[in-house]
Amino acid sequence: MEAVLPDPTRFAGKVAIVTGAARGIGAGVAERFAADGAKVLLVDLLPEVLETAARLGQVGLVKSVTDRDAGETIAQAALKAFGRIDFLINNAGIGGSKRLLDSDDALIDRFLDTNLGSMLRITRSIVPHLPKPGGRIVNLSSIFGITGYPGTTAYAVAKAGVAQFTRQLAGELAPDGILVNAVAPGLIETPMTSGHLQNALYTRLMVEGTPVERLGQPADIAGPIAFFCSDDAAFVTGVVMPVDGGFLAARHGRI
Numbered sequence: 001m002e003a004v005l006p007d008p009t010r011f012a013g014k015v016a017i018v019t020g021a022a023r024g025i026g027a028g029v030a031e032r033f034a035a036d037g038a039k040v041l042l043v044d045l046l047p048e049v050l051e052t053a054a055r056l057g058q059v060g061l062v063k064s065v066t067d068r069d070a071g072e073t074i075a076q077a078a079l080k081a082f083g084r085i086d087f088l089i090n091n092a093g094i095g096g097s098k099r100l101l102d103s104d105d106a107l108i109d110r111f112l113d114t115n116l117g118s119m120l121r122i123t124r125s126i127v128p129h130l131p132k133p134g135g136r137i138v139n140l141s142s143i144f145g146i147t148g149y150p151g152t153t154a155y156a157v158a159k160a161g162v163a164q165f166t167r168q169l170a171g172e173l174a175p176d177g178i179l180v181n182a183v184a185p186g187l188i189e190t191p192m193t194s195g196h197l198q199n200a201l202y203t204r205l206m207v208e209g210t211p212v213e214r215l216g217q218p219a220d221i222a223g224p225i226a227f228f229c230s231d232d233a234a235f236v237t238g239v240v241m242p243v244d245g246g247f248l249a250a251r252h253g254r255i
C-alpha cells in the first residue's frame with residue numbers, strides 16, 4: 001500500500017500546541033503537524049524538548065503541565081512565538097501505576113493530575129485563544145481507558161476520565177465551532193513502553209492480541225490526530241477513537 005505523504009499545505013498558517021512532545025507519540029505528532037505545514041509549540045518538562053523542537057524547526061517550551069500556571073504560560077509562549085493558536089494536542093502523560101492496594105496517596109495524585117487534572121486546567125486556559133469557529137482539541141486517552149486493565153488502576157481511571165472529558169467538552173464547545181476528539185492508542189513503541197517491552201511474554205500477548213500483528217509507532221497515532229484537526233473532520237466531535245490495530249474490536253481474533 002502506498003504511504004500517505006504529509007501535505008505541507010494542509011495546515012499552512014495554523015498553529016498547534018503539543019504537550020509531552022520531547023519524545024514518543026508527542027514528538028511524532030509535532031513532526032507530522034510540522035510536515036503538514038503547521039507551526040508547532042512543543043511543551044515538555046524534559047529539557048530535551050528544545051532539541052526535538054530545533055530538529056523540527058519549531059519552538060520548544062520547558063514546562064510541566066502540572067504547574068498551576070502551565071496553561072497561561074503555554075498560551076503566552078504560543079502567542080509570542082506565532083501570534084495565534086488553532087490546535088491543542090493534550091498528549092503529556094505518565095504510564096504505569098499499580099494495583100489500587102499498592103498505590104499510595106502520592107501515586108494516585110500524580111497519575112490523576114498528570115494524566116487528567118492538568119488537561120482540564122490547560123484546556124481551560126487555551127480555549128479562549130482558539131478561533132471560533134475552527135479551533136480543534138485532541139486528547140490522548142488509551143485502550144486501557146476503555147477496557148479494564150488490572151494492575152494499573154490510577155492510569156486507567158485517568159484515561160477513562162480523558163474519554164469522558166472529551167465528550168463533555170465537545171458538547172460545551174460545539175456552539176463555538178470548536179471540535180474536541182480523542183484517540184485511544186493501543187500498544188505503541190515509545191520510551192513509556194520500553195520497560196514493558198523488555199517483558200517477552202507481555203509483548204507476545206499484546207502483539208498476538210492485536211489483529212494487525214505488530215506494535216504501533218508514533219506515526220500511527222499522529223495521522224489520526226492530524227485527521228481530527230483537518231477539514232475532513234469538520235462534522236466529527238466527541239469521538240474517542242481506538243487506534244490500536246484492532247485490539248479492542250477483535251482481541252484474540254485468531255484463536
Ligand SMILES: NC(=O)c1ccc[n+]([C@@H]2O[C@H](COP(=O)([O-])OP(=O)(O)OC[C@H]3O[C@@H](n4cnc5c(N)ncnc54)[C@H](O)[C@@H]3O)[C@@H](O)[C@H]2O)c1
Nearest residue numbers: 020022024025044045064065093142185187188190191192
Ligand atoms: N505508548 C503507548 O503504548 C500508549 C498507549 C496509550 C496511550 N498512550 C498515551 O500517549 C501519550 C504519550 O505517551 P508516550 O508513549 O509517547 O509516552 P512517553 O513517556 O514516551 O512520552 C510522554 C512525554 O510526556 C512528557 N511528560 C510527562 N509528564 C509531563 C509533565 N508533567 N509535563 C510535561 N510533560 C510531561 C514526558 O517527559 C515525555 O516526553 C500519553 O498520554 C500516554 O498515556 C500511550
